[in-house]
Amino acid sequence: MEKFQAAMLLGSVGDALGYRNARKENSATGTKILEDLQKLGGLDHLVLSPEKWPVSDNTIMHLATARALTTDYWCLDDLYREMVKHYVEVLEKLPEHRADPATIDSCSKLKPDNYLLAWHTPFNEKGSGFGAATKAMCIGMRYWKPERLETLIEVSIECGRMTHNHPTGFLGALCTALFASYAIQGKPLEQWGRDMMKTVPLAEEYCKKTIRHLAEYQEHWFYFEAKWQFYLEERKLSEDTESKAAFPDHYDAEERDKTYKKWSSEGRGGRRGHDAPMIAYDALLGAGNNWTELCHRAMFHGGESGATGTIAGCLFGLLHGLGAVPEGLHQELEHRAELLHLGEALHRLSTEENCHACVGEAHTAERACGLLHPDLLKETELLPVAHVSLSLRILKRR
Incomplete structure (x- = not known):
């Protein structure tokens, strides 16, 4: 549970640290940012208060996703309706956190009152x-x-x-959920990229079954895969070996x-759904359990x-916890109490899944797709298998 809580906290810590720099747009460089950090006394002397180190829409939207995942939904359709509700609820807060236009535009088009x-x-x-x-x-934390x-x-x-709703965008969500x-x-860690690439074809099969007009997606689909294949080859991680990632001898800011x-699509690293997880992953590979080095890189x-800081910080928390992180970076962090609560809730829900009440083929189907509501689980013990199976077909799999 401590690592789940650390993940939620450090994702927001990474967001706050990186957001302050990203607001400067193209005027900031890694070298200048590190020089400014030293003038502030280094990481050990920072206190991330909401006033001086606010979080961005990255944290706001991650919180919204986690809230939906920790509600008492019966099936995946209900989960998606919860996500829509929470995204629309935070829509008014997004502009003040410098949300990207795609997020604001899409949230405004979501339809919480349309059941279907x-x-x-x-x-x-x-x-x-x-x-x-x-x-x-947090999706990977819930379904790990x-x-x-x-x-x-x-x-x-x-x-x-x-x-x-673009392959480069939503495959980025698949990537970070898988990494979690x-x-x-x-x-x-060295296997993550390869195993993610092996999962992308499964995602494509899912999309072929669920997206009616797939043609407009397909011309963009392979860009994500091509970029990641290039990256894995550059780091000598494309083969199924136990070798470590290969970094240049000189790899400063x-x-x-x-x-x-070079990895980006428009000259600003981390802008897209392929390279934001890529930079975070690269930072984890290079930093190991060194939090300071991770911050320098991500x-x-x-x-x-x-x-990139949001993704890297969250994954670092899952791997290493809070032990190496100065307390000043998270003791006064914006949304700290809720982040801790959601980390605990995600851990509890992901580890306490229990399908033993199901019987026959219903038991097999439910194990494959997840939980039913506890009251329905009790009732299935008294129903014929055929009736339970019908119930499972009616309820979209959770």
Whole structure:
């Protein structure tokens, strides 16, 4: 539970640290940011208060996703309606947190009062940004078990599509959700990228079944895969070996800025759904359990450091907890109490799943798709298998 709470906290810490730099847009470089940090006394002397170190829409949307995931929903459709409700509720707060236009535009098109079409938004040519990736780590925390992979894929894609209905955008949500699940599973860090790439075809199969007009998506689909394949080859991680990531001998802040720009699609590292998780992942590979080094690589660069910091901080918390992080960075953090509460709730819900009340084929089906409401579980013990199966078919799988 402590690591779940650390993940929620450090995702927001990474957001606050990076957001302050990202607000400067193209005027800041990694070298200048690190120089300014030293003038402030370094990481150990920072106190992240809401007034001086506010969080961005990355945290606001991640909180909204986590709130939905910790409600008492019966099935995935109900979960999506909860997400829509929470996203629309925070819509008015987003502009003050410098939300990206795609998030604001898509949230304004969500339909909380339409029971059947609440979460359906059209394909968005401009929806390739990082916003879907930065709000999805908690999905991997909720559905981290290997047997819940199918659910993780569906929920992360549908969640991503609500605000970033573009393959580069919503595949970023799949990526960060998967990485969070890998961290909890204890999977070696070097495998994460390869295993994510092996999961993308499963996501494509899901989309083929659920997206009516897939043609407009397909021309953008392979961009995400191509960029990640290039990255894994550059780091010598594309083969199924136990080798460590290969970094350049000289990889200071200036060189990192150049590299992050090279991975981007428009010259600003971390702007899109493919490179925001990529930079965060690269930072984790290079930093190990060193929090300061992680910040240098993920939160203090000349790109979208709020986005990459959010993802990297959350994943670091799942891997290493809070032990190496100066207390000043999280003791007065904005939304601290709710972040801790949601971390505890995500841990409890993800580890206390119990399907033993199901019987026959209903038991098998329910194990594959998740939980039913506790009251319905009690009733299934008294129903014939055929009736339970019918109930499961009526309820969309949770």
